[in-house]
Amino acid sequence: MKTWVYVDHFKGQVLPASWEAIGAGKTLGTVTALVFGSGVEALAKTAFTYGADEVFLADDPALADYRSEAYASTLSSLAAEHKPDAILFPTTTRCREMAGMVAMDLKTGVMVDVTALELQGDRIVATRPIYAGKLLTKETCSASPQIATLRGRAFPKPAADTGKSGTPTKVAAKVEALTNVEGYATTEGGVSLIDAGVIVSGGRGVSNNPTLTPPGGLDEKQTEIWRAQQGFALVKDLAAVLGAAVGASRAAVDAGYVPYMHQVGQTGKVVSPDLYIACGISGAIQHLAGMRTSKMIVAINKDAEAPIFKVARYGVVGDLYQIIPALTAAFKSKLGK
Amino acid sequence: MKIIVCIKQVPDSAAKVVVEGGKVSWGDAPLVINPWDEYAVEAALQQKEALGGTVTAISIGGESAKEAIKHALAMGADDAILISDPALANLDTQAAAQVLAAAIRKAGGVDMAFFGRQAIDGDSGITPSQTARLLGWPALTLSAVIKVDGGNVRVERAIEEGRQIVTAKLPAVFSLVKDFGEPRYPSFMGIRKASRAEIPAWSLGDLGMVAPATVISWPEVMNPPSREVTCEVIGGGSPQEIAEKLADKILAEKIL
Ligand SMILES: Cc1cc2nc3c(=O)[nH]c(=O)nc-3n(C[C@H](O)[C@H](O)[C@H](O)COP(=O)(O)OP(=O)(O)OC[C@H]3O[C@@H](n4cnc5c(N)ncnc54)[C@H](O)[C@@H]3O)c2cc1C
Numbered sequence: 278m279k280t281w282v283y284v285d286h287f288k289g290q291v292l293p294a295s296w297e298a299i300g301a302g303k304t305l306g307t308v309t310a311l312v313f314g315s316g317v318e319a320l321a322k323t324a325f326t327y328g329a330d331e332v333f334l335a336d337d338p339a340l341a342d343y344r345s346e347a348y349a350s351t352l353s354s355l356a357a358e359h360k361p362d363a364i365l366f367p368t369t370t371r372c373r374e375m376a377g378m379v380a381m382d383l384k385t386g387v388m389v390d391v392t393a394l395e396l397q398g399d400r401i402v403a404t405r406p407i408y409a410g411k412l413l414t415k416e417t418c419s420a421s422p423q424i425a426t427l428r429g430r431a432f433p434k435p436a437a438d439t440g441k442s443g444t445p446t447k448v449a450a451k452v453e454a455l456t457n458v459e460g461y462a463t464t465e466g467g468v469s470l471i472d473a474g475v476i477v478s479g480g481r482g483v484s485n486n487p488t489l490t491p492p493g494g495l496d497e498k499q500t501e502i503w504r505a506q507q508g509f510a511l512v513k514d515l516a517a518v519l520g521a522a523v524g525a526s527r528a529a530v531d532a533g534y535v536p537y538m539h540q541v542g543q544t545g546k547v548v549s550p551d552l553y554i555a556c557g558i559s560g561a562i563q564h565l566a567g568m569r570t571s572k573m574i575v576a577i578n579k580d581a582e583a584p585i586f587k588v589a590r591y592g593v594v595g596d597l598y599q600i601i602p603a604l605t606a607a608f609k610s611k612l613g614k
Numbered sequence: 615m616k617i618i619v620c621i622k623q624v625p626d627s628a629a630k631v632v633v634e635g636g637k638v639s640w641g642d643a644p645l646v647i648n649p650w651d652e653y654a655v656e657a658a659l660q661q662k663e664a665l666g667g668t669v670t671a672i673s674i675g676g677e678s679a680k681e682a683i684k685h686a687l688a689m690g691a692d693d694a695i696l697i698s699d700p701a702l703a704n705l706d707t708q709a710a711a712q713v714l715a716a717a718i719r720k721a722g723g724v725d726m727a728f729f730g731r732q733a734i735d736g737d738s739g740i741t742p743s744q745t746a747r748l749l750g751w752p753a754l755t756l757s758a759v760i761k762v763d764g765g766n767v768r769v770e771r772a773i774e775e776g777r778q779i780v781t782a783k784l785p786a787v788f789s790l791v792k793d794f795g796e797p798r799y800p801s802f803m804g805i806r807k808a809s810r811a812e813i814p815a816w817s818l819g820d821l822g823m824v825a826p827a828t829v830i831s832w833p834e835v836m837n838p839p840s841r842e843v844t845c846e847v848i849g850g851g852s853p854q855e856i857a858e859k860l861a862d863k864i865l866a867e868k869i870l
C-alpha cells in the first residue's frame with residue numbers, strides 16, 4: 278500500500294514519533310515521507326536513513342513557521358495529485374490539527390492517536406484507546422486516503438541507517454494562510470514527558486512531611502508550597518539520576534506545587550514510559566488514565582490501600598521522604614554516577 | 615460580539631466505563647458537560663464580559679444533552695440550541711464538524727466560535743480544526759491567552775515547544791487549554807435561570823442538510839487487556855535496605 282508519513286518538526290527538531298510513524302508505515306507498504314518547512318533539506322535526507330523509500334520536500338520561506346492552513350493545503354493538494362492509500366502522522370498538537378483539516382479537504386476521516394495497526398485487504402484496522410484508555414476500539418476508515426495519527430512510543434522507532442540516502446523530490450508549497458505567526462515564547466524546559474523513557478511523578482503526598490520546620494513568616498498556603506518544594510526536590514533528584522522527566526498529579530498542580538506542563542492524566546499528558554515511579558500519588562482513575570500503559574509502574578505511598586498499588590509491579594508502603602533519598606542513593610551507586 | 619460555544623455531553627470522568635454485551639456502559643455515573651467544554655464556556659463568557667454581545671451554547675445530542683446545555687446556561691450563557699436528529703447517532707468528527715459548521719452559518723454573523731480541546735469520550739480533539747476548515751476561518755486551537763482588538767485577535771497557543779503567538783482576523787474558531795484559567799462555577803441565580811430555560815431544538819431539516827455520511831466506523835469496542843500485575847511489596851528493614859532491594863528489582867528488569 279502506498280503510505281505517506283508526515284514528519285513533524287519544530288525549527289528542524291524532529292518529534293521522534295515521526296520516525297516511529299515511518300517504521301509503522303513500512304509495515305503497510307512503501308513509505309513516502311513528507312517534509313515541510315524552510316531550509317529543511319537536511320531533515321529530508323535524515324528521513325531516508327529511517328527507512329523512507331521516497332521523500333517529498335516542500336521547502337519554502339513561507340513555510341518557516343507552522344501554520345495549519347498553509348501546511349494542510351500543501352499536503353491536501355499533493356495527496357489529490359498522487360492519491361496515496363494512507364497518510365500517517367505522529368500524534369502531536371500540530372498533526373492532530375493538520376490531519377483533521379486534510380481529512381476535510383479530501384473528504385475522508387482520521388483515526389486519532391492509534392496504538393496498533395493491521396492491514397485487512399486494502400483497509401487499515403486501527404486500534405486506539407477511547408474514554409481515556411478505559412476502552413479500546415478497532416476503527417476503520419471507509420474513504421481514501423485512510424488517515425491516522427499514531428501515538429508516540431506505541432510503535433518501535435526504526436534504527437537509523439546512515440548508509441541509506443536518496444534525493445528528495447521537491448514539491449510546491451501552498452502558502453495562503455489566515456494566520457500570522459508573531460513569534461514564540463518558551464515555557465520551562467527539561468525532559469519532555471511524552472518522549473520520556475522514565476518518569477518520576479509526585480502527588481499531593483510530597484508536601485506531607487510534618488517533621489520539616491518551615492521558615493518563619495509563611496502563611497498556611499505558603500507553608501504547604503514550601504513543604505511541597507522540599508518533596509519535589511527529592512523527586513527531581515531521583516529523576517536526575519535516572520535521566521527521567523518529572524511528572525505530577527493534578528492535585529499537585531492545582532495546589533501550585535509544579536506547573537501544569539508536568540500534569541499526567543486525563544486532563545494532562547498521556548504518557549507511556551518504560552518506567553513510571555509514582556510518589557505520594559493515590560492513583561485516582563483520572564491519573565491512571567494518563568499512565569496506565571507504562572511498561573512498569575512503581576509506587577511509593579504510605580497508604581497500603583492506595584489504588585495506585587493495583588497497577589504497580591513493585592510497591593513500597595512507606596514515607597516517601599525516607600524512601601526516595603535512599604532510592605536515589607542506591608541508583609547512584611549501582612549506575613556508577 | 616456574537617459568540618457560539620460548542621459543547622458535548624459525556625460520561626463523568628470518574629465513571630467506570632466498560633463494555634458489556636458489546637455495548638459501552640458507564641453504570642449509573644452521570645452524564646455531564648465535557649470538562650474541556652467548561653473552559654470553552656469560560657472563555658466565551660470572558661469575551662462577552664470584555665466586549666459585550668451574546669453567548670449561545672450549541673450541542674449535538676439527544677434529549678439528555680439538555681442537562682449539559684443547562685450547565686453552560688447556569689455558568690452564564692445567554693441561550694442555547696440543541697441539534698437533535700435520530701440520524702445523528704454515532705457521528706464521527708468530520709460529520710459532527712459538518713453539522714456544527716452548518717449551525718454556525720445558520721446562526722449568522724458569528725464572530726467567535728469556542729470549542730473544548732477534546733471530548734473525553736472519543737478523545738479525538740480534531741472537531742475544532744475540522745469545523746474551522748469548513749467555515750474557512752482561522753483555527754486558533756489550544757489557546758492559552760486570547761486578546762481581541764477590534765476585528766483582530768492575538769492568541770498564545772500551547773505547543774510541545776512552548777507557546778506559539780499567532781494573530782488573525784475574526785471570525786475565528788478557538789479551542790482552549792487548561793492554562794487559560796479555571797472555569798467558573800455556576801451561580802445560584804444561574805442555576806435557577808437554567809432550570810427554567812426553554813432550549814429550542816433544531817433538526818437536520820432546520821439546518822437545510824441531510825445527515826452527513828460517517829467515514830470512520832468502530833465496529834469493535836473492547837475492554838483493554840487487564841494488566842496482569844500483582845504488586846510485589848518491597849518491605850522489611852530500613853529505608854536503605856528497601857531502596858537497595860527495589861533498585862535491584864528495577865535494574866533486573868533491564869528497562870533502564
Ligand atoms: C474532570 C477531572 C479531570 C481530572 N484529571 C486529572 C489528571 O489529568 N491527572 C490527575 O492526576 N488527576 C486528575 N483529576 C483528579 C483526580 O481525581 C485526583 O483528585 C488526583 O489525581 C489526586 O492526586 P494525588 O494522588 O496527588 O492526591 P491524593 O489523592 O490526595 O493522594 C495523595 C497520596 O499521597 C500519599 N501520601 C501522603 N503523604 C505521604 C508520604 N509522606 N509518603 C508517601 N505517601 C504519602 C497518600 O497516602 C495518598 O495516597 C481529575 C479530576 C477530574 C474531576
Ligand SMILES: Nc1ncnc2c1ncn2[C@@H]1O[C@H](COP(=O)(O)O)[C@@H](O)[C@H]1O
Pocket residue numbers: 620621622623648650651654672673674675707710714728729730731732733734736737738739740741742
Ligand atoms: N456532539 C457535539 N456537540 C457539540 N459540540 C461538539 C460535539 N462533539 C464535539 N464537539 C466540540 O468539539 C470539541 C472536540 O471534540 P472531539 O474532536 O470529538 O474531541 C468538543 O470539546 C466540543 O467543543
